[in-house]
Amino acid sequence: MSPDNLQLLRCAMGQYAELSDSTWSRLGECCRERKIGKNEYLTTIGSPCYHFYFVCQGLIRSFTVSIDGREYNKRFFPEHTFPGSIRALLKGEPSDFALQALEPSTLIEIDHLEYRRILESAEDLKWYHIMYLEKNWVLDKEPIEVGLALSDSKERYLTFLERYSDTSERIPLHHIASAIGVTPTQLSRIRRSIISK
Numbered sequence: 001m002s003p004d005n006l007q008l009l010r011c012a013m014g015q016y017a018e019l020s021d022s023t024w025s026r027l028g029e030c031c032r033e034r035k036i037g038k039n040e041y042l043t044t045i046g047s048p049c050y051h052f053y054f055v056c057q058g059l060i061r062s063f064t065v066s067i068d069g070r071e072y073n074k075r076f077f078p079e080h081t082f083p084g085s086i087r088a089l090l091k092g093e094p095s096d097f098a099l100q101a102l103e104p105s106t107l108i109e110i111d112h113l114e115y116r117r118i119l120e121s122a123e124d125l126k127w128y129h130i131m132y133l134e135k136n137w138v139l140d141k142e143p144i145e146v147g148l149a150l151s152d153s154k155e156r157y158l159t160f161l162e163r164y165s166d167t168s169e170r171i172p173l174h175h176i177a178s179a180i181g182v183t184p185t186q187l188s189r190i191r192r193s194i195i196s197k
Helices: 003-014 021-028 086-091 112-121 123-139 141-150 153-163 173-180 184-195
Strands: 031-036 041-043 051-057 060-065 071-077 098-101 105-111
Touching: 003 031, 003 051, 003 105, 021 112, 021 123, 031 041, 051 112, 071 173, 105 112, 112 123, 153 173, 153 184, 173 184
Parallel strands: none
Antiparallel strands: 031 105, 041 098, 051 105, 060 071, 060 098
């Protein structure tokens, strides 16, 4: 495990709450470094989940597939974010989503069961966990869901560009189209309409 990558993880978690050295030492024991190539999977649909991840370098997409075989992108995870099939981890069920690398990626793989054991006794980790959930699952997620339901396709595209301002150029256009609920052809028209103004 690269000490630099562990430090990246600690800094990312520290943005939500400061962790003590003792908590951090315990967390380090349930982490391992993992490298995957472009288009390789961390998790496949229907597979059991035991880990969540931290992206040190690279880009991961989370997606599902409809009955007719169409892919729907849920979210993209660039550096310093935490991909994982959280519902599957919490319920002990197979994942409804796949996690795939869009670029060669280096990640820290975090054992979920061990993380939960530490969470039971470490008050500073509990506080981190609360702050992370509030930011990423309440404050950020609700406006996105409302926007998908109420805004038109152009507004959804502009919101996507704002949300992924540092990452959008690294995401293939057909994946962006899937994420905002349009076809690649429709996305091309939207992009042309914006450029022509």
